[in-house]
Amino acid sequence: MRSRDSLIPVTQTPTPCAHCPVRERALYQAVDDDYIHSAQTKRLNQFNLSAKRTLYEEGDHPDMAFTLFSGWIMMYRSDREGDRQGLRIALPGDFVGFLPDTNPSARMNHSAVAVTDALLCGFRQDDLRGMLKQHPQLSWQLNSFQSRDMAACQTTMLNVGRKMADQRIAHLLVELYDRLETLGQVDKRTNTMPFPLTQSMLGDLTGLTQVHTNRVMRRFRDDNLVLCSNQSLQIHNRNALLEIADY
Amino acid sequence: MRSRDSLIPVTQTPTPCAHCPVRERALYQAVDDDYIHSAQTKRLNQFNLSAKRTLYEEGDHPDMAFTLFSGWIMMYRSDREGDRQGLRIALPGDFVGFLPDTNPSARMNHSAVAVTDALLCGFRQDDLRGMLKQHPQLSWQLNSFQSRDMAACQTTMLNVGRKMADQRIAHLLVELYDRLETLGQVDKRTNTMPFPLTQSMLGDLTGLTQVHTNRVMRRFRDDNLVLCSNQSLQIHNRNALLEIADY
DNA sequence: CGCCTTCTTGAGATGACTCAATGGTGGTGG
DNA sequence: CCACCACCATTGAGTCATCTCAAGAAGGCG
Numbered sequence: 067m068r069s070r071d072s073l074i075p076v077t078q079t080p081t082p083c084a085h086c087p088v089r090e091r092a093l094y095q096a097v098d099d100d101y102i103h104s105a106q107t108k109r110l111n112q113f114n115l116s117a118k119r120t121l122y123e124e125g126d127h128p129d130m131a132f133t134l135f136s137g138w139i140m141m142y143r144s145d146r147e148g149d150r151q152g153l154r155i156a157l158p159g160d161f162v163g164f165l166p167d168t169n170p171s172a173r174m175n176h177s178a179v180a181v182t183d184a185l186l187c188g189f190r191q192d193d194l195r196g197m198l199k200q201h202p203q204l205s206w207q208l209n210s211f212q213s214r215d216m217a218a219c220q221t222t223m224l225n226v227g228r229k230m231a232d233q234r235i236a237h238l239l240v241e242l243y244d245r246l247e248t249l250g251q252v253d254k255r256t257n258t259m260p261f262p263l264t265q266s267m268l269g270d271l272t273g274l275t276q277v278h279t280n281r282v283m284r285r286f287r288d289d290n291l292v293l294c295s296n297q298s299l300q301i302h303n304r305n306a307l308l309e310i311a312d313y
Numbered sequence: 314m315r316s317r318d319s320l321i322p323v324t325q326t327p328t329p330c331a332h333c334p335v336r337e338r339a340l341y342q343a344v345d346d347d348y349i350h351s352a353q354t355k356r357l358n359q360f361n362l363s364a365k366r367t368l369y370e371e372g373d374h375p376d377m378a379f380t381l382f383s384g385w386i387m388m389y390r391s392d393r394e395g396d397r398q399g400l401r402i403a404l405p406g407d408f409v410g411f412l413p414d415t416n417p418s419a420r421m422n423h424s425a426v427a428v429t430d431a432l433l434c435g436f437r438q439d440d441l442r443g444m445l446k447q448h449p450q451l452s453w454q455l456n457s458f459q460s461r462d463m464a465a466c467q468t469t470m471l472n473v474g475r476k477m478a479d480q481r482i483a484h485l486l487v488e489l490y491d492r493l494e495t496l497g498q499v500d501k502r503t504n505t506m507p508f509p510l511t512q513s514m515l516g517d518l519t520g521l522t523q524v525h526t527n528r529v530m531r532r533f534r535d536d537n538l539v540l541c542s543n544q545s546l547q548i549h550n551r552n553a554l555l556e557i558a559d560y
Numbered sequence: 561c562g563c564c565t566t567c568t569t570g571a572g573a574t575g576a577c578t579c580a581a582t583g584g585t586g587g588t589g590g
Numbered sequence: 591c592c593a594c595c596a597c598c599a600t601t602g603a604g605t606c607a608t609c610t611c612a613a614g615a616a617g618g619c620g
Contacts, residue, residue, distance in 0.1 A: 521577095524576090
């Protein structure tokens with residue numbers, strides 16, 4: 067499987083769960099120690115994935131799923147002409163690439179690419195499916211995650227289907243800001259967050275072209291709403307952004 | 314809760330599961346008899362919902378979820394200006410309105426309206442949540458449903474975000490045709506299916522205006538691809554539709 | 561220094577929207 | 591049985607948001 071080629075193992079020994087930098091948001095959150103122990107034994111190595119490398123692609127049948135420890139990953143779907151529609155950005159703590167269908171002919175219906183260098187913790191799909199079937203709490207937890215993802219997906223649909231370009235982009239920026247804030251990755255003094263997305267990716271995620279994304283971002287900058295430079299983005303006027311985004 | 318006003322109880326005695334006309338697609342599919350018995354005891358009355366009545370709305374905290382027995386229901390999300398983005402059409406057998414979050418402040422993030430008169434079987438949210446926590450198989454089943462819904466949602470996002478109007482509409486028509494075919498609701502001799510959607514709803518579901526939807530449908534008719542009349546739709550040239558839809 | 565990716569900007573094309581008006585159809589009540 | 595009304599489909603004219611194509615500028619990296 068080609069996607070595996072990009073994955074570079076980091077350590078040979080499983081990392082104890084307590085050391086997981088994002089334990090509180092990962093799959094085994096809120097599961098009691100017994101289950102966590104069981105999760106530990108299933109945990110595989112950590113892997114590095116370099117920026118721009120593909121984690122998996124539409125049509126793959128990956129044998130691992132991952133918890134993202136650090137970095138950004140973009141999930142997207144593409145059509146025959148090669149146009150991309152971004153689905154969502156996975157941030158540290160998110161659970162990525164799980165294929166619930168046991169059927170060996172089941173295939174991923176979207177692709178995942180590293181926006182930045184990423185550190186991932188791998189689980190075998192089979193092990194995960196086994197754990198889920200065995201532990202109702204874990205299944206329940208996954209249900210919640212899926213519901214949350216579904217809600218976000220619906221919000222994106224509303225944006226892409228019904229909003230103007232500036233609304234879509236403003237919404238995405240605020241959403242990422244808020245998610246990064248809960249991860250403690252924004253500088254609250256300057257309202258600055260890491261922002262590794264290219265304008266092309268921003269367009270993918272909002273259903274716009276890169277060119278038009280550029281025009282909107284320039285307008286935002288001219289209007290003194292945000293300042294984007296050097297892989298980071300500073301929000302100057304959050305209220306105006308919220309207003310535009312209809313958040 | 315206003316949405317309850319539209320629901321008209323049909324029978325006072327729970328309908329035995331074996332009589333469920335769509336048993337094979339409902340939540341308790343593939344769950345063994347013990348669970349099914351438990352599900353039976355939780356099953357509430359059946360309800361009628363008339364066409365155009367709302368089942369629940371964004372912001373509601375409904376105390377029931379439903380299995381749709383007959384009729385069509387449209388789920389959608391709307392923004393402050395009142396624009397609607399259709400999320401999906403629920404057909405008989407689909408599970409509708411479940412709110413997994415136990416938190417009493419949790420709210421529905423989309424609305425559901427009856428496209429046609431509908432017959433629904435109700436479950437108390439609390440009972441469902443209890444059953445799910447107790448029975449891993451049931452949780453697992455729900456996971457599969459959510460994954461399937463998520464995949465469909467992503468397909469819609471690709472359509473709405475990246476495809477031309479005729480592609481979006483062709484895709485929706487074929488998708489509905491296929492779903493109705495598995496339900497045995499198409500006349501295979503004439504390739505005709507029931508089609509209660511107005512052009513306005515069709516526009517909601519594809520991120521288009523009613524007016525533009527009309528123009529596309531007229532073109533489809535002029536090109537002898539489909540014929541839509543009298544609440545039903547006949548597909549004359551499926552291959553051409555598939556080609557357009559990039560299915 | 562030179563290459564490659566990303567960003568920027570312009571000019572023109574076009575798909576989809578808005579506004580507006582008309583026609584059809586089915587249901588309802590007098 | 592007819593008149594009316596509500597809803598839906600149809601069509602035209604004009605506008606606008608976004609796209610396409612194209613080219614140049616600005617960085618980062620070996």
